[in-house]
Amino acid sequence: MTPNINVVILLFASIFTGNIVLSYFLGLCSFISISKDLKSSNGLGLAVTFVLTISVAICYVILKYILKPFDLEYLRFIVFIIVIAAVVQILEMLIERMSSALYISLGIFLPLITVNCAILGVVLFMEIRKYDFLQTLFFSIGSGIGWWIAILALAAIRRKIENAPVPAGLKDAGITLIIIGLMAMAFMGFSGMLSVQ
Amino acid sequence: MEYKFLFDSLVIAGISTILALLIIIVDSIVNNYGEVTISINDNKKVIKAKGGSSLLTTLSAERIFIPSACGGRGTCGACKVIVTTDIGPVYPTEKPFMDKSELETNTRLSCQIKVKQDVSIKIPEELFLIKKIKARVEKITDLTHDIKEIIFKFNEGVDFSFKAGQYVQLEIPPYEKIKDFTQRAYSISSAPKIKDKIELLIRLVPGGILTTYVFKFMKEEMEFDIIGPMGDFIVRENNSVMICGAGGSGMAPIKSIIEDMIDNNIKDREIWYFFGARSASDQFYIEKFRSYEKILPNFHYVPMISESESGDRWKGEKGMITTVMDKFLKTKIDKNAPREGYLCGSPGMIDACVKIMKDNGIKEENIYYDKF
Incomplete structure (x- = not known):
């Protein structure tokens, strides 16, 4: 059953109360290493949001219209990872063309978005929590x-x-x-405001 | 049941194919830089080429060969060019090879930068002289258990001029698991007087792509591409005492230099040549250099071995090259005469020898070396 949650609430909930990194501790590797530099953090944040939104949307479509009807759900992990990898490849080409400075400063962490657990995490949450397409979209944008x-x-x-x-x-x-621990505690303060699970 | 598995695989393959097609489409749009113009040395030569590849490969397709000992993998730092167009910041892969003045003059590694727009570059004039030519293996001789002397003969009419001490790049075809053509740099060990042949000394590097090929597959009469000559490891013409040090196949450029002196009848210059090897069976060319000592009265050949094996009939110097060199610099070589160092060998050996030379008062700017 699709949960009955307003998409706007879901958006804010996934930004604050259910923050993907500070509540679920997903996507920590690049979170720790790239945060040395504010400018590249901004670039990587944008990149992760982009990959997250696009790949979760594609995964939703594939899951609903291909994997489920053909009873192929046992293959979903492989499919999800392939989709994420493909989106990251495309993003890498776009960034290299558009901003070589950003491309250099992100370095190895750009292709490594593929294995950023935050992204696979959001894809799997989307499936477990049975969101519909619109909710999935807002949930992934919010998480990003x-x-x-x-x-x-x-x-x-x-x-x-x-x-x-x-x-x-x-x-x-x-x-x-x-610091991350302290930030996570601070974000816990939001948890009274909205709650969606 | 077994059909279900086949069907599942097809669905996954289908999804992957669609995504792969998507990537190819984006790649062909995004990475299409169209035709770019490369202007070399203030429009002295202008090339038009397809953008998107590295500057090194783009130039070599136009038969301009930038020296690159590692073949474009970004490990040797030899392929430096000055880029006068602004093409963005220096990559982290380039930084370790650049000193401060090179960063200020916009020197870049041509194997690391992609040609995405019209660029103007500056390269030394002599690079225009570098050519890629076919050569036939005339003779392979085993000098020691892991060093081979290989003579390459060029086709009729080819005049391969070079300076003693320079190197060439040898290209080998794909073999076994190696899917690409591979290039590595080797110093020429023959004298520049011989223009229709060159001699290279190749030592087997365990796991080395090119040296493994040479030891397993290279036969006489086979044909290979040779690119060269390159390098600035050449003798400075003055009267200072030459102190040469080499180990293993580092013998090559110094042999060429000494033979060139014989050919040009330069007899008055004082030369000390220290050649290190592990054991007596790793030493080679001893008789050859003893005969050179008779021709050049001021040339002294000092071979040495570092391992003292029991029952060894080695009569010469023993010890590491640094120890022996230090001893000679302190006792036999005139400390007051101007001295120059010429070194060829492994990076570790060169660093150690440079230190010994500096400790004995030779200025660093007078020490020349080729690190391979």
């Missing part, structure tokens, strides 16, 4: 924006503490993980 906002916030905080006297053992990844 949520990831984008989170990486921007983290990059901004990291820039702020760049010169802070962090103990040697906690430098870089260590303090970043602590």
Whole structure:
């Protein structure tokens, strides 16, 4: 059964209360490494949102009109990954053509969006929660924006503490993980506002 | 039941095909840069080519060969060109090969940058002289268990002029699991006086693509493409004492340099040549160089081995090349005369020798080397 949720509420819920990275801890690798630099964080956030929206929409169509009618759901993981990989390939070509500076600064993390677990996570949530197409669309856009906002916030905080006297053992990844933990707790504050599951 | 599996596979194949087609379509639209113009050395030569490939391959398709010891994989840093058009920031893959002044003059690695627009570049004039020609393997000789001396003969009428110390790139066809043509750089070990042949020394590198081919498949009478000559590892014409150091197949350019001196009758220059090998059976050309010592009165050949095996009848120097070189620099070679270093061998050996030479007062700018 399709859950009865307003799409606008779903959009905000997936940005704040159910933030894909801060509530579900998906897509952490690039979240940690790219957040060193605010500008590339912005680029990667945009790229992830783009890939997420397009690939989740394609996956929805394939799931509903091909996999389900032919009783092929057991193959869905392979299909989802192929779709995501293809979308990332196309995005990579577009970015290389349009902004070589961004292409360079994203480096290996651009092709690695393919294995960004946030994207496969959203695709699987879409299936488990039985969203309809419109809800799927808003849910994936929201999750993308949520990831984008989170990486921007983290990059901004990291820039702020760049010169802070962090103990040697906690430098870089260590303090970043602590910050992410604190951010996740802060985002928990949103959970009273909206709740959709 | 078994038909269901076939059907499922077909559906997956269908989905993959559609996505692949989509990628191909986007690729043909997005990566189509059309025809671009490359202007070399202020319009001295202008080429029109299809955009989208690396500058190195685009130029070599137009028969302009930028030196590239690694064959365009971005590991040797040899294929530098100056790009005067703004083509965006330097890639992280280029940075390790650039010093500050090169970054300021917009020097780029031609194998790493794609030609996406009209560009103007600057390359040294002598690169126009580099040619790609066919050569036939005339003779293969085993010098040691892992070094072969290979003589390539050019076709009638070819005049292959080069300077002693320069190198060529040898191209081999695909074989076994290697699907592409492979190029690697080898110093010429014969003297420039011989213009219809060149001699290369090739040492087997375990797992090396080209050297494995040479040792397993290269036979006499086979034909290969040779690109060259390239490189600036040449003798500076002055009167300073030449201190040469080499190991293994690093012998090649220095042999060429010494033979060139014999051919040109340069007898007064003092030359010390330290040649290191692991054991006596890894030493070669000893008699040849002893005979050169008789022709050139100021040439001293110092072969050495680093392993002291029991029952070894080795009479010469023992120890690492750095130890022996240090000893000679301190005791036998005039410290007050101007001295120059010429080194060829593995990066580790060169770095160690450069350090020893600097410790003994030879200026770094007077030490020349080819790292392969």
